[in-house]
Amino acid sequence: MSSQSPVVMLDVAAQNGPLSDKLRAVFARVLESGRFILGPEVTALEAELAAVVGVPHALGVSSGTDALLVALMALGVGVGDEVITTPFTFFATAGSIARLGARPVFVDIDPVTFNLDPVAVQAAITPRTRAIMPVHLFGQPCDMRALGRIAQAHSVFVVEDAAQALGATTEDGAVGSLGELGCFSFFPSKNLGGFGDAGLVTTKDAELAERARVLRGHGAKPKYFHALVGGNFRIDALMAALLRVKLPQLPAYTAARRENAARYDALFAAADLGPRLTTPARVEAGHVYNQYVIRTPKRDQLAAHLSQHGIETAIYYPKSLHEQGCFADLGYATGDFPESERASREVLALPIYGELPPASLERVADEVIGFLRQS
Template sequence: MIPFLDLKAQYAAIKPEIDRAVLDVLASGQYVLGDEVARLEQEFADYCETRHAIAVNTGTSALHLALLAAGIGPGDEVITVPLTFVATVSAICYTGARPVFVDVEPVTLTMDPSRIEAVITPRTKAIMPVHLYGQMAEMDAINAIAERHGLAVIEDACQAHGAEYKGRRAGSVGVSGCFSFYPGKNLGACGEGGMVVTSNDEHAKTMRMLRDWGQEQRYHHVMKGFNYRMDGIQGAILRVKLRHLEAWTRARREHAARYSSMFAGSTAVRPLVEQADRRHVYHIYAVRCRDRAAVQRSLQADGIQFGLHYPIPAHLQKAHADLGHRVGDFPVSEAAAHEMLSLPMYPELSAKAIARVVSAVEQDAYVG
């Protein structure tokens, strides 16, 4: 079997480092926040080229706090995309604001800037682009619109650790950027975790208080906050993994280049294209299928795992039926939801495994 993701292989490669880091935290007694989390925050801020990083318990919490720090609340509107994991939309709803969708570009499947201004109203307070699959959205155009209308730009970079747009790191281009450290991410914890990065001093101060019950100092609660703190063990594990992230990213990019080269001229699938002004980090290697069901059958028959990201766009999810959307409202996102398939992608993936995946996919061209 070829797994879609192999977390055991990653752990095996760095086991002594991980084990030592975990045991050090256990011996220290600093199990919530603490020195390891503080060091991770500084190192991740440096990595993202921002002044601050605020560690939290999940990527969803990161999105929530970034919105609150930007002043988003009940009655406001936040523009985002429907082709995303539902947490993007849920975080907006947590603030009491309303998600307003715009469709994605057909080439990158990230936010289409040409559609933004048509949905801006007096209630619009922020734009939240999603850096889908590991490639950043068209940030210059998005930021220009936001500046004209006085809106905050909050990057959902939960799939884009280390991605770049015109030489700038994901998370550093908007007022803040939000990351998930869910285990399967390019930088993943051994459990849950998240981070907000920003160079806005006031936003950073607010988010640090909000993640820890709104405390300015112990037992001095100046705002209504949350228990969004990161565990010390996860901070230590992520510090170890951060040191390997660039090497892992190079491996992912090499795997993606191999896939794309081997799929050149394919009649079964069409890979998404990395834009020339961006650095794609390939959290997901996704292809557009001529007949997705046939490709799925071919992969299953050869013992190859795959993923669907995402088969139901957010505007058609039953949980968000209250937003009043229907099939046909966002046709590019809906087409992607029916056509995109995610192939195995992780740093330890071998060239032999990639060749086997491509062979199974291409079999569809003959039997599909």
Template sequence: MIPMVDLKIQYEQIKEEIDNGLLEALGKTQFILGPNVAAFEQEAAAYLGVPHAVGVASGTDALHLALAAAGIGPGDEVITSPFTFIATAEAICYVGAKPVFVDVEPGSFNIDPVLAAKAITPRTKALLPVHLFGQPANIGALQELCDKHNLLLIEDCAQSFGAAIGGKMTGSFGLAGCFSFFPSKNLGGYGDGGLVTTTSDETAERLRMLRNHGSKVRYHHDAIGYNSRLDELQAVILRVKLKRIDTYNRERRRVAHRYSAALASLGITPPVEDGIGNHVYHQYTLLSDRRDAIMAKLGERQIASAIYYPIPLHKQNVFAAACAGLSLPVSEGIAARCLSLPIFPEMTDAQVDEVLAAVRDALA
């Protein structure tokens, strides 16, 4: 079987370092906001080129707390993508704001800045683009919109750790960047975890307070906060993997480019590297009118595949009433044709070729 991602083989390669780090942390028994969390925050901030990185309990919490720290709340609108995981929109709803969905670009699958501009109203307080599948969004154009209309830019970087635009990392452009360390991510833990980056001292201070029950000093609470702290043991694992993230991303690109070179002649639309930034291929997502046939053939050969995402957010039941009559044809078209193939840094060329052989047979 070829899985979507092979976490076991990666663990075996770094097992000794992870196991030793975990045993050391267990021996110190500082499990809540311990030394590994502090060290990881410093190391991640240095890697991402930001002054502040605040560890939280999940990528969803990263989005939620970033919006809350930015002061976004009831009556506000936040423009975002409909073609993403629901956490992006959930976080907007958590703070009482309204997600406003605008369509994506057909090549990058990321939010279309031209359409975002048309969606701005007096209630708009922020743009929340997603760097989907590891392809950086058009941050330059989105930042221009924010500057022109006095809006906040908050980046959803859940799938783009290590991606950069002009040498500057995603997560370092807006007021805040929101990362997920779900196990399958480019930088993944062995459980949930998240991170918020910011260049603002004030925002960083508020994030640290919000993640810890609204407290700066123990048993003194200045706001209604949350219990959303990055776990010390997850920080141990993330520190080990952070040292290897550039290698992991380079190997993901190797796999992706091997796929793309072969698929271009098969009537399939491979992922587009649009030149805006370096794609780190959290997912390798193609488009095909014969998606079901390809999935069936892959399944016959015990090769995993997945549809990310089958239903755009504006078509989800939870948003059906608010988005009644809303047509976003690019997102809807992508959702009907998209298919993600296995991709992980340790994937061999032979495994890639096995996947490609199944795709060819499905289309024959």
């Protein structure tokens, strides 16, 4: 074990500490208000986030997972439907499709961006396809123009899983504004990290927004009269109020992540390690680096080496979703999506959070370079 201080993947205290007085004041305000579920804090947060994403409608919900579920429910996705998505993502993406009785149809990723390959999406369209669910993985926007063209040609919906990409932009606008619905997460490790579980659904469509709003509260409209079967997908007032304290800092958080990514990029480029190290591609200038993910054939050895030197890393994701036991009945086999499978063997996320001290970042880069040079 290294004698130097550890380098962690995320230090939430470093981010929240400077806001501590404001956060405590907000806590007191909500406590005194006695209004703990939905209400004016939630409405205000929704308006602020709608402006950030560039849509007229935003709906605070209980988690990013529930955002995906509500979005698919609002579109009426269910038994007999297919939703095309990536096998290289967090479980919730496909889990939300399967929970509604629909079939997740996996297609392989583009190895450069780790995002859905539009050519593979096109090939997977069938008469049962209801939606495409791209994931802006690690904060990098998908090729939404290509996906939008496919969706339009086949009259299918696009639901963006933007859980990792709040603030990410493309030439055509921010993620979450580019499909029928967008879904975000405020899990503490996300770019706008909350204080527990919370999420957001965004849309330009007033009717979809209203359906999602009704579904969020058990499908009741008015109260106790249920036209739809919804659930309890509500966000707490306290969560909304605390998130509102952090939201004005989002541009600074994003800038710090980008600076860290640029610093890693420069250090790794100067080391010139060839095929031993692949740094993240930046296809769109609007990448927000929720994660900085390198790839190397020596991934496991490198992760062990870094751990021995007190440096935390993470593997997003060690097993593709088509290989998960719970999806065995979908009939996929290992080998079906070679790029996703290769990525799950080669990827390693390095610490990238905005408050990462520059000296720690340099230590991480030095250890990565030192190890891969010898290997």
